[in-house]
Amino acid sequence: MRQLSLVPILIVFALFPAIAQPARPVITIKTEHVGLTLAVGADGRLYQAGFGPAESSLRIPGGSPAREVEAYPPYGNGQITEPSLKVVHADGNTSTDLFYVSHRAVESGGGRVETRIDLRDGHYPLQVTLCFRAYSSEDVIEQWVAIEHQEEKPIVLERFGSSSPVFQASGYWLTQLEGNYMREAHLVEERLTPGIKVLDSKLGIRAHQMRNPSFILAIDEPAREESGAVFGASLAWSGSFQFAFDVDWNNRLRAVCGINPLGSSYRLDPRTVFRTPSMLWTFSPQGKGGMTRNFHRWARKYGIRDGSAPRPILLNNWEATHFDFDETKIVSLFDGARDLGVELFLLDDGWFGNKHPRNNDRAGLGDWQVNEKKLPHGLSHLAAEAQKRGVNFGIWIEPEMVNPASELYEKHPDWVITQAHREPLYGRNQMILDLTRPEVQAHVRKVIDDTFGPNPGIRYTKWDCNRYVTQPGSSYLPPERQEHLLVDYQLALYDAMKYMADRYPGVMAMVCAGGSGRVDYGALRYFHGFWPSDNTDPVQRVFIQWGFSHFFPAPAISAHVTDMGRRPAKFAVDVALSGAFGIDRDVSKMSAEERKTVIAGARLYKERLRPLVLGGDLYRLQSPYDRPQAALSYVSPDRTRAVVFIYRLGEEAFPAIKPRGLDAAKKYRVREINLPEGARSRLSINDQVLDGATLMENGFSAPLRRAVESAVIELTEEEAQ
C-alpha cells in the first residue's frame, strides 16, 4: 500500500485568490496517486498550482499569483525565469504572451485520460496546446506541446520545451545517467544550487552516448531507494535534448525539458503543427524504487514494443567473430546453439558489400547486398540452416549510414550530412545519410524491404547507429531551413522505424547505437529492447544495467554472457539472467565447464526465471554505489514468487540482504538456484520456509565468500498444508 499521508506536502503554491470563481478553471491531470494541477489566474494566464501526490496537488490556497509559476512561460512576457517557448513572429517581434482559451479532457480507454489546454497569444494568431495523457494505474503523466499559427509568413521557433513544471521545496537533488561508450548509464547525484544546471546532448543522432535523456529529481533530501519523494522523468526523443534546471531567488525550481534548441531553430509555416516529443513524468513517495516500478509498469504496457512478450534467448556472433566469418563459420556457430538453449541466432555486422566488402569498419556500409564470397547462398539459406538446427535467425543493419568506400557513396555523394567548405569529418570511417532527403528516406525503406521482404526466415534485427553528427549541414534543405536538419532527421527516422515495425511485425528488433546511444521511449515504441553497452564485462554490466534499470524494464535490457573481463562463467551468467538473457560466445571455444554453466543458466531462464525477471516488480536491495556488492530482486505481481540476484564485487563482508515487496503473510521456501553441479549452498536459510515478514525484517547474508562471486536465490510461496 502506498502511504500518501506520510509524504511531505510537495509543491503547492499560494497563488489563486480567485480560484473559487467558476470562470477561472482549475485543471487537474490526475492518475491514481499523482496529480498535476493547473489553474487560470486572474490575468488569464495559465499557472501551475501543484505537482506531486494526487491529493495535495489539489489544494490551492489563497494568495497572489507569482509569475514564476506560469505553466508554459514564453519569452518576453514579463516572466523572467527560464522560458519554455521562444518565438520570432513573422514581423520580427520576439515576444509571446499566452492566455488560456479552453480545455477538454477525453478518456482514451484503459484508464487513460487525454487533456488538451489551448492557449493563445494576446496579439498574434499563435496557438499553443498543452497536451497531457494521464496513465491512471501506472501513475505516469505524459506531456507534449502542439504549436500552430496563422501569421502571414513563417514564424521561427527558437525554443520549444515539451514540459516545464515548477517545484517548491527546501532542496532538490538531481540524478543523471551519464557516461560514454563502454561506461554507460552511471548514476551521478548532486544538489541543485541557485542558477541553471543544464543536462543535454548536442550529438543529433546516437545522441545519448554520453547521457541518457532521463533524470531523477528528489525533493527535500537526496534520493533514497524505497522512501522519500522522488520524481522521475524521461524524454521520448532519440535526438539532442536539453533539460534546464533553473533554481530561482525563491528557491523554486523550474525544469524546462525538451529538444535541445541549439542549432535547431524551426521555421514554422502557417497552419502547420509543430509537435514536441513527449516528456514522461512519474512521482513516487517510495523513493527511486517506487518511481522505477511506475516506469516499468508503464513501459511494459505502452512504452516498448510488445512489452509483455517473452524475449528469445539470443546468440550473437559479434564478440565471437567480429567481421571475420563466412558461411561455414556461421553455420558452425548454429551447431550446438540449440544445445546451449539458444532460441535465436543474431548475425552481426559484416555480412554485406561486394565491390567494397564489409571486412572491417572502413568499407561497405550502404551496400546492403549479401557478400557473395562470405555467404554465397544468401540470407534465406542461413535462416533455413539455423531453423534446421532449431533456432531462429536475425540480422544486424545500420541503414542510416554510408562508408565513403561504398557503391552507394560513389553514386550519391550528395546524400550525406556535411557542411559545405569544411573538411568532412568521419566517425568510425562513416558518414550519415541525410534522412530529410526524400530519396534517402526511400533508400532506407528499400534496405528494409530488400532485407526482410525476400527473407521471411529473418525473425530479428539489430538496428545500429555508430556515429553522431559533427557537421549538421544538409545539401537538401534550403538555406533558411538548415537548422531543421536534426529535428526533421528524427521525424524521418521514426517514420522509417515505424515502417519496419508495421510492415514486418514478425521481425523483433533491438535498438543499438554503438551501445546505448539511442535509448529512449521515442525509439523503444518500435523496438523490443536495446543494447546497453559494448562493455559486456559482467562486473561493469552490474553498474550499467543498474543505471538503466531506473527507467527501463528488464525485457528492454539485453544482457549477454560473453568472455569480456575473463570473469567466472557463473558470474557472467548470473548477471545476464537479470535482464533479457543472451550469449555472445563462440560455442566451440568454450570449455566443457563453461558450456555446462551457460547451458544450466539458459535452461533456468527458460524454465523458471524468464516471466519473473521480465514481468516482475524490480526491487534494488543493495546498491553497488554504496558498497562493492549489488543485490536486486524481481517479485511476481501476485507476490507468490521472487528471485534475488546477488553480485559480490569486493572482498569485504556485508550486511544482510533484505528482500522487499514480498507478501508479509505468505510463506516462502527459500532456495539458492543455479549452483554449480554438485555444489552445496552456503545460504544459511537455504531450503527453509519463512514468512514474508520475517524475510523482509531479518534478511539473509549473501552466501558468497569472495569478489566476483554471485548467487541467485529463489523464493516460492509454500501453500499452507
Ligand code: GLA
Ligand atoms: C556497434 C555495436 C556492436 C556491434 C558493432 C558492429 O559497436 O554496439 O554491438 O554491433 O557495432 O559493427
